[in-house]
Amino acid sequence: MSEARGAAGSKTHVAVIGGGVIGVCSASWLLREGFAVTIVEPGEIAGGSSFGNAGCFNPSSVVPMSMPGNLAKVPGWLLDPLGPLSIRWPYLPSIAPWLLRFLQAGSRERVEKQAAALAGLLRDSPGAYRPLVENAGALDLLRRDGHLMAYLTRADFEADAFSWQLRERNGIEYTVLERDALWQLEPTLSRDYQLGVFLPGNGHTVNPQRFVNALADAFLRDGGQIKRAKVEGFDLTGDRLSGLRTDAGFLAADQAVVAAGAYSKQFAKQLGDSVPLDTERGYHIIVSSPEARPGLPIMDTSGKFVATPMETGLRLAGTVEFAGLEAAPDWRRARNLLKLGKRLFPGLRESYSEDRLSVWMGFRPSMPDSLPVIGYSRRVRDIVYAFGHGHVGMAAGATTGHLVTDLIAGKPPRVPIEAFSPRRFG
Ligand SMILES: Cc1cc2nc3c(=O)[nH]c(=O)nc-3n(C[C@H](O)[C@H](O)[C@H](O)COP(=O)(O)OP(=O)(O)OC[C@H]3O[C@@H](n4cnc5c(N)ncnc54)[C@H](O)[C@@H]3O)c2cc1C
Structure with missing residues (x-):
């Protein structure tokens, strides 16, 4: 395990907004990469969409919803x-505007591109989870x-x-x-x-909620933090993030990940990105x-x-x-x-x-084109988006977490992410 350090020599602190499958996977990989990581979640871990889904880890879900x-x-x-x-x-x-974009996304040419992008994200979904699940001692759930x-x-x-x-x-x-x-x-x-x-x-899990919680428990055991709070916004100093404003006070952070599922749009808006979520x-x-x-x-x-x-x-x-x-x-x-x-x-x-x-x-x-939003915010590169996974968030969780870690670490993403750009709708 490497150690990601800031200018003052201390570990770089990354705050992950949201404790669903995307937030927990992102936080888990970031921790393994050597960052200090805090998940900020107002409710229960996996209490949102990650609670009650069908639990499928399907690489075959490359077919977009709009066809x-x-x-x-x-x-x-x-x-x-x-x-x-x-x-x-x-x-x-x-x-209505979302539905219009949904129908526009259903042309043959676009669907071919969306499927290819999803294929990269969903490839061997059960295998992509394995290191995290093994570390959590939860192979019985996979x-x-x-x-x-x-x-x-x-x-x-x-x-x-x-x-x-x-x-x-x-x-x-x-x-x-x-x-x-x-x-x-x-x-x-x-x-x-x-x-x-x-x-x-x-593949599938026999309990999505317990699955995500097992990964979160391992994250805590390995030194990660979970803060019970609702994030309200960001404090920026010039083009750098200084921390998050929450209903439980200020949380200093060098970098942040927006993984608040269906509630992520407000954060993108604050950072100058208009996304049709x-x-x-x-x-x-x-x-x-x-x-x-x-x-x-x-x-x-x-x-x-x-x-x-x-x-x-x-x-x-x-x-x-x-x-x-x-x-x-x-x-x-x-x-x-x-x-x-x-x-x-x-x-x-x-x-x-x-x-x-x-x-x-x-x-x-x-999102209307069945693709998530994964990429840097317009305003600052310290903030990375990881939301909008629609029907495939469970399947995409492990690889999305890896991609988030690549972006936070300033490395080239291991899977092409141009199709997931926050700016693709202009
Ligand atoms: C019926 C159904 C079946 C499904 N079946 C499958 C399936 O078989 N396979 C599959 O891959 N996908 C499936 N999905 C989709 C999958 O459940 C989602 O894509 C996935 O759970 C999204 O995860 P997430 O972490 O982005 O969002 P969530 O799990 O919703 O987590 C977001 C978290 O952000 C938190 N949050 C919100 N606002 C704030 C704030 N201001 N500050 C801090 N935190 C905040 C929320 O409390 C929540 O815990 C299904 C979905 C449904 C509804």
Whole structure:
């Protein structure tokens, strides 16, 4: 382990804003690089979007959310309040510019570039985590069982041909399984699903919240600090950072990382960067001691949700809701996931007593082009952005943390990051 030292000889102090998967991974790699590091988090570690996601570490998630042909599909989705994509109409004026950029991002040419950029970030996601997870003694939380994408018909699979070409062009291996071969791999699956694609390079965690907390515990054990505070802004002296203003006082820092997930936009704005960050809210429902428990995570391509076998039960997670950061959750969306889950796994019951269910809603930090923001702030190079990971924050956590460490240390990033520029929207 090297030691990163400031001008006065003391260790350079880096403050990381946010204790989600991105903040904790960034802080962990920075500490290993020899920096003194403090995570500043007002709530629980992994209490945000990193709490209740589907837990998938999928290098295959190179396919952006906005794809050619979306324009034709979106109105149908939006008309169904429980469909995979919904909008609260009072939020439409706020989200309209984001949606426009989202549709613009879906041209073939742009999608090819976005996929290539994501491929660099997501390459061997489970392997990228391994050193951190090993150091935390938490290998039991990291599984490399692969992932299954289930289709009702071969025609549905063929309609997704462009997505599969994108994966192939970016080095993702997969095997197509039909009927008996599929049902043998996953006996709990409904026989209505005729085709599945097995992705052997994908992994998952059996508990995202415990996973991130295990990394945070190792970070503390190895000498990192966690400060319970809400960051309000930065104190700059000329073109250098002197510290953070928080609701619990001033925190001196030489450098900082903005990893506040869906709440990061305010910080970028203070630093002269206008980024179109919004939130795609998502839901989960967990059935404890489920009657049907798949052996690996399964994406239902028609219902657009993932069923992940977790230590707390079967987690059905997904859907996108545009309603901003303030509106109350619509728990019907979480409960509807159970209905969809029953279609995927006929072994599940029609209904459950409340003590066997738990529901959750979280704020994906999303950019319209499905790419995160990773790079220096416009105003000072002492502040590095790492937010906007949308649907792939868990998968991208370890490598994003590495990239943040490269930037803070003034080294060339180990993966190309031009596509993640904070200034790409002008
Ligand atoms: C239903 C669902 C399923 C998903 N499934 C997957 C999946 O299978 N695989 C995958 O890769 N991704 C998945 N995701 C996406 C993934 O959860 C996110 O991309 C990821 O958790 C984002 O991590 P983060 O650290 O940027 O944000 P967060 O986890 O939200 O952390 C941000 C932190 O910043 C803190 N913060 C906010 N404001 C301040 C402030 N002023 N000062 C200090 N701290 C502050 C918050 O309290 C929070 O703890 C899913 C998301 C959802 C909603």
